[in-house]
Amino acid sequence: MSMNAQDLLDKLEKEYPNTPQYEIATFKGTRISLGHSIENRRKGVLEVKAMNLFWNIPNRPSQSFVADKWTARIALEYGISDRLTFGAGGSTLDGIFDGFLKYNLIRQRKDAKGAPISITLFQNGSYRSMTSGLHSNINLSDDFMDRTAFTSQILIARKFTPQFSLQVSPTFIHRSSSAFDEDPNNHFALGIGARYKVGGHISIVSEYYYQANPLKSIDTYDAFVLGVNWEMSDLMLQFQMTNARGMVEDTFITQTPNNFNLSDGNFVFGFNATFVLHFNQKQP
């Protein structure tokens, strides 16, 4: 190749317009694994989600198939705009219904000029439809409002390299009522999550949620997740090992009843299956 053609390419290099280039696929999924990531799906995209957790009850002569306990959160999450997502779901075992709004405030730019981080605001509300059982005992159940809890998060993330992304999630949780006087109604927590892409379609993810003021009436532990995400075509699968037993923020952040280890009763296996439907297809 002659020198001149290279000169022509160099000339073209200067012709690129100065349009900002934003990072994509900081986490790829709208959840790191269990908790929300900064990602939103684009406008007109519906995610059909089945999140599952399985665990055993210790010292029990169990005849259950595979696992003693199974809970699933079935949810629909829709991109109202490229930056705003609305979602609602229900969890089977604890009977919790939740709805959320998620708004992407700042997008990380690839060039040095723009924002070095992405910020997404998250707000949910949850309702405990059961009066007792998993995750429900710490609330009063006299009227509708008593059974609600609200989680606000500021999700802050940076894609450091094409492989590695990190997120911190300052979290505020408000429970509308407490069955026990010693329990705080407001909790502060800090989530830390990371993704490491190991192949074109596979990444390893981890999350940890530190509670600043945990519940006092029961022993709770910080939620931890170690998982693998498999992202392909219209289907995303997320596998996880965790100690959490709920899939709604206020439950797994403040009410995880045991620490993370591999013994029966503590170990929880989970997987999320997300099917992505595009209702607003562009004509290329």
Place this chain on the structure above:
Amino acid sequence: MNRIIILLSLLINFIDADNRSDQVITRQGQVSFFSYTSVENIEAKNNQVLSIIDFSKNEIAISMLMNAFVFKKSLMHEHFNESYIESDLYPKATFQGNIIDFDPLAEGIQTKMVKGTLTIRDIAKEVEIKTSIENNNGTYLITGDFEVVVKDFDIKIPPILAPNIAKIISIKFRFEYQPYEQ
């Protein structure tokens, strides 16, 4: 003396201007690609392709950003950039080559071979593409299509998705050039 300098500078300007008019450019070139399989048809289009031709040597250069391809499905755009092309690491695709036996002064349509190097994901491949070039009063329209083999550019497709993505991708292009002004 002053006159000579003015004359000289005019002459130089003239030569310079003449050189410049030898080059034509487009900033809105179109490149689309198609992957047809029995399972799924995928198409994408990039409307912001840059290209320049130097007629003094009949040399052509093309450059484009991979993340400027628009897909029907927004998630496909993410998969394309993050899982296949890895546009974080290889943001651009380029072509540099020569138009063989082309007469830039002849009006009308000429069908010519373009020979050169196509670079995707930092992997360079020699290609020869049959193109139609239309000279319409100093603006040039170049169109054509060709095929690339996915494997040539080390693009990894997981076995489970192999039926969804064609092994050979067809590519169409359309560039409308205007005289290049510095």
